[in-house]
Amino acid sequence: MVAGLGLTAEAASLNLSDLGVKENFNLQGHRGARGLAPENTLAGFSKALELGVTTLELDTGVTKDGVVVIHHDAYLNPSIARDSNGKWVQDKFLVLKTMNYEQLAQFNVGKLKPDTKYAERFPQQRSEEFQIVPKLADLFALVEKSGNKTVRFNIETKINPELPRATVEPDDFVEALLVVIRKHNMQDRVSIQSFDWRTLQIVQQEAPEIPTVYLTAQQKWLDNIAMGQDGTSDWTAGFDVDDYKGSIPKMVKSAGGSVWSPFYRELTSELVNEAHQEDLKVIPWTVNDPESFTQLIEMGVDGIITDYPNLQFP
Numbered sequence: 560m561v562a563g564l565g566l567t568a569e570a571a572s573l574n575l576s577d578l579g580v581k582e583n584f585n586l587q588g589h590r591g592a593r594g595l596a597p598e599n600t601l602a603g604f605s606k607a608l609e610l611g612v613t614t615l616e617l618d619t620g621v622t623k624d625g626v627v628v629i630h631h632d633a634y635l636n637p638s639i640a641r642d643s644n645g646k647w648v649q650d651k652f653l654v655l656k657t658m659n660y661e662q663l664a665q666f667n668v669g670k671l672k673p674d675t676k677y678a679e680r681f682p683q684q685r686s687e688e689f690q691i692v693p694k695l696a697d698l699f700a701l702v703e704k705s706g707n708k709t710v711r712f713n714i715e716t717k718i719n720p721e722l723p724r725a726t727v728e729p730d731d732f733v734e735a736l737l738v739v740i741r742k743h744n745m746q747d748r749v750s751i752q753s754f755d756w757r758t759l760q761i762v763q764q765e766a767p768e769i770p771t772v773y774l775t776a777q778q779k780w781l782d783n784i785a786m787g788q789d790g791t792s793d794w795t796a797g798f799d800v801d802d803y804k805g806s807i808p809k810m811v812k813s814a815g816g817s818v819w820s821p822f823y824r825e826l827t828s829e830l831v832n833e834a835h836q837e838d839l840k841v842i843p844w845t846v847n848d849p850e851s852f853t854q855l856i857e858m859g860v861d862g863i864i865t866d867y868p869n870l871q872f873p
Contacts (some may be wrong), residue, residue: 573849573870578856585862587614587713589845590631594681594866594873597669598639599629600690601701610868614711614750615702615831619695619725619736628738629693630668631717633725635692645700656727664691681866683873699743712749713864714740716758718803720793721757730819733761740769743820747829752820754783756796763815772842775807777825808834818842818862823851828858835859848872 565615591603592610604615618631630698631635635653642648643665670686671678679682695714702710711742716736718726725730751762752772759771777784783794784807791799796814803809808830811819819834823843834841842862846852849872855863867873 566673571849571872573852573872577872578853580856581859581861583861584866585613585840585842587616587842587864588612588863589616589864589866589870590618591615592866592868594683595869596685597671597687597690599631599692600668600687601697602669602687602690604698604701605705607868608705608707608710609832612710612868613862614713615698616715616864617695617698618715620655620717621732621735622655622658622660622663624659625735626736628655628660628663628692629695629698630692632653632825633717633719633722635663635666636668638672638675639668639670643667643709647672651678654725655724657717660694666692668692683867686847695739696743699739699745701745708747712745714749714751715774716751716753718755720755720757729755729757729761733758733765737762737766740766750818752818753850754781755794756798756814759814759816760796771809771815772816772818772820773816774820774844775811775825776822778822800861806833808837808839812837812839818861820844823855823863826858826860828857831858 575744587783588607589600591608591635596603596606599617607615619627621627633654634651635648637648643725667689667691669736671684716732718732740746741787746768750770750772752774753759762769762771771850775784783792784800786805791797798810798814800810808819818840820842823846831841840861843860844857844864846863846865847867
């Protein structure tokens with residue numbers, strides 16, 4: 560056992576009960592259980608349910624015929640998608656919003672493409688013979704059939720203000736999403752998250768009973784905050800962090816959020832405390848190593864999003 564971390568040298572595993580997590584700690588399986596099973600598939604969500612997660616975290620898009628589907632990108636990802644002949648998709652031009660669901664369902668997303676950087680990241684992921692891009696309705700049906708009446712759903716709207724043609728408009732996205740949620744009577748079990756805060760503002764107007772989760776990142780590969788820059792970020796629906804003296808928690812609270820979900824490496828104990836003073840919950844993403852996991856719990860976060868909800872890290 561490694562002192563202070565609750566780790567075993569063999570498995571690099573954690574046990575939440577040994578870490579003194581707060582009551583109602585929200586353990587979220589990222590894209591189901593991406594480190595263990597194909598991402599954003601029914602097989603992956605089944606694995607997360609088996610492991611007893613608090614929340615299933617997932618990404619959504621909308622097809623040409625208005626079906627809300629579970630997929631991370633606006634296009635079929637060449638690192639996970641094969642056609643009906645078993646050939647790997649070669650480019651990023653198979654855009655969800657240009658395809659009817661019947662067309663989309665011909666593709667297999669049950670395994671990682673071998674010898675890719677993406678596959679190298681998840682050596683423990685177990686392949687499935689055949690998995691289609693599921694509908695959000697399929698996931699709700701799976702959970703209903705399982706008899707699990709407590710697991711929650713953290714649903715991301717995958718939309719990018721810098722690529723407006725890649726997806727449906729924010730209003731149409733939210734409308735389609737709310738139709739499915741209400742049809743399955745899941746209003747009390749969902750939250751909606753996004754880096755593009757336009758959709759969150761619409762959710763708050765159209766379905767104020769549903770909590771909104773404000774995703775943030777301040778990295779070279781994604782910065783949706785634009786702190787200290789002229790003008791307002793395209794991502795934040797008109798809110799400017801500089802109007803809040805650089806306080807992201809204050810901006811999220813002013814925007815109407817219930818949860819602040821930052822990139823985990825950007826968190827400090829001071830920021831967690833500040834968010835709690837604003838009556839926000841703090842749930843960072845995506846934490847895949849035991850040291851960071853333990854440190855974040857010590858900071859007092861309210862939950863963690865991870866690719867390894869079994870807490871056995873590679």
